Amino acid sequence: MSRPSPRTDLAHEALKQAILEQALEPGTKLPEDEIGAHFGMSRTLVRAVLAKLQAEGLVDARPKRTATVAQPTLAEAREVFEVRRALEIEIVRLVIKRWKPAFGAELEGMLREEEAARRRGEPKVAGRLAGEFHIRLAQLTGNRLIARYMEELVTRCSLILAVFGQPHGADAGHDEHSELVAALRAGDADAAIAIMDHHMGVVEKRALAEETPAESAALGDVLARYAGAIGARDAAVPLVAAQKRGRAK
Amino acid sequence: MSRPSPRTDLAHEALKQAILEQALEPGTKLPEDEIGAHFGMSRTLVRAVLAKLQAEGLVDARPKRTATVAQPTLAEAREVFEVRRALEIEIVRLVIKRWKPAFGAELEGMLREEEAARRRGEPKVAGRLAGEFHIRLAQLTGNRLIARYMEELVTRCSLILAVFGQPHGADAGHDEHSELVAALRAGDADAAIAIMDHHMGVVEKRALAEETPAESAALGDVLARYAGAIGARDAAVPLVAAQKRGRAK
DNA sequence: GGCTGAAATCTTGTATGCATGAATGGTCGC
DNA sequence: GCGACCATTCATGCATACAAGATTTCAGCC
CATH class of the missing domain: 1.10.10.10 (Winged helix-like DNA-binding domain superfamily/Winged helix DNA-binding domain)
Incomplete structure (x- = not known):
């Protein structure tokens, strides 16, 4: 190909x-x-x-x-998280089974980067790095297939978070990453699994337990920002206008 | 697309x-x-x-x-089975969680078909039906994504079995399918998971624990069948000849 | 006799063209 | 004034053409 x-x-x-x-x-x-x-x-x-x-x-x-x-539906979103949770737990098991000290150093390095981005006030970057942390963890299993699957799942979760999640939803439970690495280092499978399981729960809740649909929120934003400038709207936000049309269909 | x-x-x-x-x-x-x-x-x-x-x-x-x-390597094969085992176990959990009596009837129907094919002496058909049983089980979770993944995994396992497995390797542990359905019906998650886990172990062992590499076995077959007809080989088995060339590369 | 190298051949990478099916905008009828 | 119908425009489905890179073959040479 x-x-x-x-x-x-x-x-x-x-x-x-x-x-x-x-x-x-x-x-x-x-x-x-x-x-x-x-x-x-x-x-x-x-x-x-x-x-x-x-x-x-x-x-x-x-x-x-x-x-x-793509416009993920809530049902699809739940499915993605369901699969992801199962695979993440398996990944924790496998990584502990094949643990090497160097893993700890690398993962902690990633966490420091993520934390730095967060402190710099770059939540998008931090969110991306958080995703990469999970992908790297999957790669550490040494299982290429599981890594490929997790890559897809993390990507889809990112989109879901963007669509359904509250702003800064990606920050959810980032402390748990540190706890997880500590448990991995200690070789404590039960603890690590519990942390990962809980972590997935938190991320999923932040992503999906939204009161305000993202759609109407965005619409509200737009109206607020452009109220009174009705005549100029098409010129000012052509992209958004085009998108609305496309979406409505 | x-x-x-x-x-x-x-x-x-x-x-x-x-x-x-x-x-x-x-x-x-x-x-x-x-x-x-x-x-x-x-x-x-x-x-x-x-x-x-x-x-x-x-x-x-x-x-x-x-x-x-594709020529799956042993390492890839192991990876596939590793992921599959984890997902199959999760599938069992989910199916029990969302169990409906109709599921039992359907699964048992599939098992009867499979058994019939086996008795008719059609191991290939039986093997295919066994695969479809697992795919159906994944669909019963109601999670489309997990079903898609399992479809891919079952397909790849079939190829792996064909490449590495002994003849009739697909028969491995088909009784366990019945036991599994019984446990599912009973809503006994622990038992069902144990059965599935064991089942995966059996299938994997049959698929991968081969003494004779499939390659040399196939070569032996060919030689045995065409011994003495050296001159005619190219004419008699052009496909195989072409394949060998392709494979050697 | 086997090996190196170049021509000839086979395949893929990519762009483009034509046909067909959607989307759109405007008009007619109610 | 509002909604349905039709023509126009647009975008995709698919095939094909051409260029470039592999592969194979064959010849010449060591």
Whole structure:
């Protein structure tokens, strides 16, 4: 197939980041032509990229319809968390089983970075690093397949958090990461599993237990910001306007 | 994307079956042209099919190289089983949690079919049905994602069994399926988990604890069957000859 | 006789074109 | 003034063409 063509990978990463940071809102249309023009590649390659993103759950694509940024449903979100929790627990077991002291150092290094980003007031960066912590943990099992699955799950969770979660929801229970590493170091499987299980519960609750739907919140924001400037709206926020149309459909 | 074009799906299913039944040996080249000609479709669609098969782990594809039927390594095989075991156990938990009496009837129906096939002396069919039992079980969790993962895992296990396993390895521990359903019906999570865990151990052992590498066994078969007809070999078994070349690389 | 190297051949990587099916905007009727 | 219908526009499904990179073959040489 078309593994690591630089252009293709670039487009894939760019779209992924844009989706996760909600620079592209859920429901935004992703026409092949336009993307191709932007990245300087033909629709053939764009299609491959979109297919991959669809497989990762970041893009919704139905036949004969323009692909859109995925809008995870609450049900899907729960499913993702359910699988993730199970796999995370297994990962903890496996990492302890194959533990090496160097792991502890590396993980703690990651935690320090994350903490630094948080203190710097960059919650998005901190959230991304938190995700990478979990992915790295999965890689430490030495099981490539489980790592691949976890990568997909963490990515989807990020989108879910962005869609459903409260602002700064990614901060949830980041202390537990430290506790987890301590338990791993100590080789205390039961404790580590309990921490991970609880951690997943916290993250899921923050992600899904929302009172205000993200949608209406965003709408409210927009209206508040543009109230009184009705005439200028189209010019001021063309992207958002386009997105609303795409989403409504 | 290109979801359910009938031709595409047909080709995908056909290749999948051919690979799992080892009508196409691991290492066999899969040139886009040839496949396209066979199924009456262009390389564009073949590419999509091959990409999907690659994602499922049934096809190896490196850039600029002809795709081949996957040759799982022992290490990969272990990884697959490791993930599968963890997920299967979680599936048992979830199915019990969401149990409905109708589930029992359906699962027992599947077991009867499987048993019938076995008695009819069709181990391949029985093996396929055994796989479908596990997939169905995953679907009964109501979690689509976990079902998708399990589908991939069962498929890959089938290939692994075909490559590494002894003949009839798929028969392994099929009684345990009945015991499992009984435990599920009874709502006995601990028992069901224990049975599933043990079952996975049995299947894995049968699949991987092989004394004779499948490769040399196959070679032996061929030689035995064609001994003395050296000159005629290329004509008699062109496919196999081609495969050997492809595999050696 | 086996090995090195280059031509010939086979395949894939990618772009593009045409046909077909959706989405949109405008108009007509109520 | 509002809603349904139709033409236009747009975007995708798929095939094909061409360029570039592998692979194989064959010849010449050590």
